[in-house]
Amino acid sequence: MLNRRSFLRSASAGALSVYMGQELMAMEHARQTTGIAIEDTIWLASNLNPLGASPKAMQALSDSSNQAYRYGDHKALALQEKLHQHHNLPFQSYEDPKQYFAKYDAFTHNPVLIGNGCTQLLNAAAMAFGDNGGNYIESFPTYNQLGRTITEHHPGMKRTQVPVNDQYQNNIPAILAATNKNTRFIYLVNPTNPTGTVTAKADLMRLINETPENVIIIVDEAYMELADPGATVSLIPESLKRPNLLVFKTFSKVYGLAGLRVGYAIGPVPLLQQLNRRTDGMGFQNLVSMAAASAALDDNAFIQASIHHGNKTKAVMQQRFSDYGFTPIPSHTSFVWVKTGRNNTAAVETLRRRGVFIKDGQSYWQRPGYLRVSVGSDDDMARFYRHFEEVMGV
Template sequence: MTKVLVRPEMAGFKPYSPGLSIDEIKKRYGLPRVIKMASNENPLGTSPVVQERLKNMSPMAFRYAQAGSPALTERLAAHLGVPASCVVAGNGSDEIIDLLLRVVARPGVDNVVAFSPCFSIYDVQSRLCGVEFRQAKLNADFSFPFDQLVSLTDENTALVFVTNPDNPSGHACPAADLVALASRLPARTLLVVDEAYIDFAEPLDVFSMLPHLDAIPNLVVLRTFSKMHGLAGLRLGYGVMPEWLADLLLRVKLPFSVNILAEQAGLAALEDDIFVSQTLRVVSEGRRLLERELSALGCKVWPSQANFLMFEPPMDARVLFEALLALGVIIRPLGSYGMPEKLRVSIGNEEENLEFLTKTAEVLRGHDRHS
């Protein structure tokens, strides 16, 4: 009966596979303490300024938020140096991805192009919209094969997605390469650059596409408050795009998708420069430490411009992943990305990084003894 009631293509969907939670692992292994370095969350947690704002604003939770989040939109525009009419806030940048697909792509006619592997939501939402999803395989070093990407486009390509820095590799290309890509795309194709991790790229102005918005009429830039600002649990992101497109998205966007506390948290986060600079320092130092020490343990580590590292251990990756779980450390296996031999670890705080390294060394030593 269920199959009769839903669209036939629903049979091909699988649920999103998130990282394991701390409570799950505590319960499974009877552990009093577990550290999570699997979901690229902020190693410092949430800004004290944001926490204070949320506490003060919580009595207002009975009120509807203002449709379109104008206060946040204007503050973001001032912060980024772009017109407010070009900014659309959403329930995470995921909502903006979904809206772009539904507003721009014609079901049964258009296609969407991205790299492989990529953020699964590009694929899921494209297919849910009845739009063909095409992928170009990343180069062996995880750099972007732009010629291959362009070769998959045609006059019915609605959107091209590029995540920069990329997940799960951490690879980032200079903005100049994406500017060149934009000029090679078909006339009606939007280039959507997902900059979820851009705040961690060094130097930022070499990698970000925001300064090129005026010069590229088919450019959309996605950003999130989940990583740098530590608001993953509140779901807040935004897109910066041509004014005509922002207007269309706001016409069909669910009016209260950004809740009143998320908007206030976003406003407070933009005020806390100290938290941002501390996060940058901790991630930058932690990234160097983990890269150096994992390499010393015999792992192959890929260079990263994000707040995580991808590595290949000198043993079965799944065995290492499971052994670390039993020791109370959650990292991310990459089987769902088609890379079962690799793992991804988020940069933690100093204590978490050292605990991860100590326990990884312990598992690897045990493996060496038994092999």
């Protein structure tokens, strides 16, 4: 299997875009300002899969590339059916052609909506459920894509941020206490980003049982495949029973397809229809991305290898950070949230000038004294530790 540096040296521009998109722009900026070649950068800032993309997905991408001149299927039926099988969901085929070509905002009677990455679906949720007269609730710190979109399009909507508890977990009792008659939705990331912790099943069930049905619950499960078995549960089965529960998933993390932009939401059809009305145009999906995502679902060997590499690397990271005198938080994701107790902003900038990219808690989440470091390849991690020790003086 290629490591990341050899992949970057040998890959075409198209293959690179499958693995990483905006990261390449940051790397190019670093190259221009520091002279460091892109393949020599160490990118531990976006929680990408350090093993690259699923080989089965890449083969499907190649096999379907001769169809790139065609428009994609706006319902992405092949991937929809595959996802229904993968998650053991009920699926009804479109036997009547008139039903298939129905107006796109009445797009489906199935509980899956596919989008161009979860970002598109989060933006759609902000547009669909945002309300200048109401409020929404999220943990603090958390993944902030939805919050940015709310701020832009619904500046009058109140953002209620509930601090994580002393174990860095979503504080469900406090979230429920913050819910009031003006609350439109709750956004919960599980496993969490950036702290990397999980919410226990009992707390999740309390949240969905005690939240009023007129309040929508959006649960972002981008890292669920990486959580330790038994530590938490997916709410996908519950989303089929509840009128107000949506679960978002992505192919960007364990499947290694961040550059192809494939995400999906599962939940009540009326809520999915509201999201679909706020996606771009007719919602035509990228034909080759759909083929790659469908194949990735079958690549269990790659998924297990990715999980194994992540767990092995996190164990070393946590030990190294502890040896440095810092406090790493046990992680169920592809990164480690670490408390340094320092102002890290200058150090993170110094690392960037060396071609090493990590996330500063202060700059991204208003949490001074913390860093988020993604799992990397063995080669990247060895070079990261060397630079980190020199810059941090540990």
